[in-house]
Amino acid sequence: MRGSVDLFDGSTLSGWHAVARLPTATYPGADEPSTASERYRSAQENPARWYVSDGAIVGEQAPGGGGFGGYLVTDEVFGDFELLIEAWPDWPADTGIMVRSTGLGSQGFQVLLDHRKSGGIGGFYGNGTGGFHALSYNVDVRHGPDGQPEALIEEDAATTLEPVTEQKRQMLAFAAPPAVFFDAWHWGSWNSFRIRCEGRYPVLTTWVNGERIYELDTGTIEHPHYDAEAVAQLLGRQGHIALEVHDTDRLGDARWGDGACCRWRNIKLSAL
Numbered sequence: 001m002r003g004s005v006d007l008f009d010g011s012t013l014s015g016w017h018a019v020a021r022l023p024t025a026t027y028p029g030a031d032e033p034s035t036a037s038e039r040y041r042s043a044q045e046n047p048a049r050w051y052v053s054d055g056a057i058v059g060e061q062a063p064g065g066g067g068f069g070g071y072l073v074t075d076e077v078f079g080d081f082e083l084l085i086e087a088w089p090d091w092p093a094d095t096g097i098m099v100r101s102t103g104l105g106s107q108g109f110q111v112l113l114d115h116r117k118s119g120g121i122g123g124f125y126g127n128g129t130g131g132f133h134a135l136s137y138n139v140d141v142r143h144g145p146d147g148q149p150e151a152l153i154e155e156d157a158a159t160t161l162e163p164v165t166e167q168k169r170q171m172l173a174f175a176a177p178p179a180v181f182f183d184a185w186h187w188g189s190w191n192s193f194r195i196r197c198e199g200r201y202p203v204l205t206t207w208v209n210g211e212r213i214y215e216l217d218t219g220t221i222e223h224p225h226y227d228a229e230a231v232a233q234l235l236g237r238q239g240h241i242a243l244e245v246h247d248t249d250r251l252g253d254a255r256w257g258d259g260a261c262c263r264w265r266n267i268k269l270s271a272l
Contacts, residue, residue: 002271004270005270007241008264013050015074016057020071021043021106023043024107026131027126027128027226027230042066046065047065047070058263059243061256070244070245071243072105073103073242074240074241078238078239080198081197081198082195085192085193086264087262088189088191090115090259091115092115095113095243095262096113096125096243097111097242098111099111099204100197100236100239101241102128106127106128107127107234107235108129109124109125109202110124110125111204121213123206124214131223131225132226133168134221136214138160140159153182171221172214175214184209184210192208193206193207194206194207200232201232
């Protein structure tokens with residue numbers, strides 16, 4: 001492994017650029033969404049807001065913009081690497097870290113940071129690469145005596161908004177027991193992520209606060225519309241890293257609360 005490089009200087013967005021969260025084909029070869037649609041136009045006109053505050057990148061919905069989300073994308077592209085990054089999401093905030101991404105931000109492999117009811121953290125989603133979900137449990141929140149959220153807990157499957165199916169579990173090459181994640185997670189504070197991305201059909205591994213959480217071999221995924229070779233040709237051997245502000249479509253405030261944000265800092269990458 002080579003020496004690490006800082007992807008964030010702690011005070012500016014130098015080396016990054018913002019893009020709108022535009023509708024895209026769900027998998028290589030699928031029909032492309034119409035660029036003339038009202039949603040496409042609104043997403044272009046109301047991208048997420050990105051800025052630096054107190055030594056951290058902050059991502060939030062466009063003020064009064066309808067919750068269309070967006071991405072902050074590295075100017076550079078990277079091949080095989082390990083990424084270290086710290087995140088502090090509000091509740092609820094549905095975000096993530098895109099790796100091997102195209103310049104759109106919305107095509108690539110997402111490491112989930114869905115800090116909301118029925119969200120997954122450390123698992124994977126195929127943005128524009130088949131729409132697969134790979135995780136073994138969902139998160140929810142415990143409320144304190146004052147009614148305020150105070151800790152992450154494992155979600156009760158009977159109340160879920162997005163069920164965790166056996167297919168989602170079986171895609172994973174490794175999954176830590178839920179207790180490992182919940183014991184490691186820091187509520188209302190910074191959490192460190194380590195992400196390894198290696199190979200033409202990348203093997204993706206995630207650690208949260210030093211605990212190995214999930215591993216996915218994207219060359220072995222079996223899922224409707226997922227074709228490892230077609231995805232490799234779409235994404236290439238190198239790609240961008242992108243931070244996500246999800247849109248609020250379908251789940252509304254349950255996906256991204258009013259005034260919520262996610263903060264990011266100490267972003268370092270080591271080439272493999």
